[in-house]
Amino acid sequence: MIYVVVSSKQEKRFIKENLVKIKDYFFDIYENTKIKLIISGIGAYNVSSSISYICRLFEPQKNDLILNYGFAATKEIKYVNNIFRINTVKDFCLNKNMYFDLTYDLGLQERSLVTMPKPVENNEMEKNMLYDMEGYAFYQISRKFFDRQNIFMIKKISDNGKNNFDLKNIDLNDGLDKTFEKLYNISDEQEKIYKIKELKYIKSSMIKSNFTKVQKDLIIKKLYQFLLDGKEINNLLDEIIKKEFNNKRERNCYFEQIIKS
């Protein structure tokens, strides 16, 4: 699964995949079988809350990726419509840097990004740097939910300063087809490493068990941990699925035994 975070509807237009809007009270969320996209709103607070929200809602797996795609500004106007992968992001206020893991190759040129608290004027910009308002927060919060090598940021240059943004200057036909193909392949390759098929089997098996939803979720996490520790879990899983209880007390006691094991 690829989690895509964009800050506006205009940026969503670059994601050419067919997505269906889902019912959600707080955010605009779109999905298909391979993508979950959230429109966060502009700024660090919005992107932070949207990532936390979407991750709590869908509980990403270890082989899921997250991508921030959006507009950025740069000093030189000649770069408008260029697309760059971000390798370093700096928070302008904190004056701190964070570095993306560059294990995977997306075939894009790279740049460093500075995240500002507000739109920036051209004369405030340094050469060769990109500027946005969400990047640092996106990366910082994503690291709580995703392994570093699964976090990506791609920026399309939209303007060269605060007063120069005009959607008419931006080529909306640029798709990210090749990039998405690579991201799908990355996620698929990691399935084996993280034993995702086995996890899916555990989840589908646990549906038949006689536990509450919360208990099922916790048991699944426990069994997955056993799996990653190399323990044999088929017999235990079989026992859990078939176990019947005379009452809630008995069920809860058994549940406690599994969780504490």
Add this chain to the structure above:
Amino acid sequence: MSKLLNRSFSHIYVEKQVANNYITKNILSKFKDSKVIYIDDYKEVFSGFDQNFSIQKQSQKIIIAEKKDNFIYQGSKMCHDFNNSAFFYANNIINCLFDCKYCYLGGMYPSSNIVVFVNIEEFFYEIEKISKSYKNIYLSYGYDTDIPIFENIYPFIGEWINKINELSNIKMEIRTKSNIFHNVLSNKNIDNVIPAWTLNPQKFIEKYEKKTANLDERLVSIKKVQDMGIKVRLSIDPIIIEGDFLKEYKLLIDKIFNFLNHEFIRDLSIGFFRIPNVYLKNLKKHSNSPIIFNNFEVIDSIATYPLKEKETAINSLINYLNRFIEREKIFII
């Protein structure tokens, strides 16, 4: 998978404070196609367990940095001190280019990127200090890596050998799984160096010691060093208990002693697979290697094979080794 990856060393991170260091410039001159990213502190890239060691291993990056403290460590109780009371180790490179599936590095460090500390003068200053405190010192250099394979990146070994030769009371061991060590050592005064090789049956090398030299290549390299008149240390470590392993290790011993010059074997150490339990737990988070999912027992926080299994095997191996080498030259851990 390789089409999805950046090539190894596609990016080199350099701490700003060592950007003008002569070693930094030398290393960068060898990677003109790599993108250089300047950083404040290597830990900003290296630290944090939100990384996957095994995935990163397929596309390692170099981080050039300045070590700030802890230049020399007390020797680990998990390693043999060869009857030296003053046993220390030092690394100015963290992580390895080889990919051994049992390696503790995968449990010790959050990242498999290579960190190269270039302020070696400070390492040498600390070694000088220690050399004044002890009569004789056994120093293991490059334990958290395989130093000889980095010679093309920067020839650290020569600089370390020069330093050790200035201090007459240090014997420096350098251990490797490579087949190039004889080249590295040629034309150097290595009176105070103990060249050492790790050896395992070829079957286990193929299965668990990925990217390393095969057994024959290592033996040829060892022989070349012996031909220089230098006594070598051999290390059959870790012994892996799998299948008919006793037969495999006896065949290995036969091969070693049929090929090498017995007179120029300084000593031989043997040890079973062992790892701090906390490292083993970390290793299991990203590695699928069957070797780490054995039923180990944990004693004093060290996970290893059950004592009974080891005792039977070790007695058998020592008896077999005794045919070729004196008992006092065999060290067991």
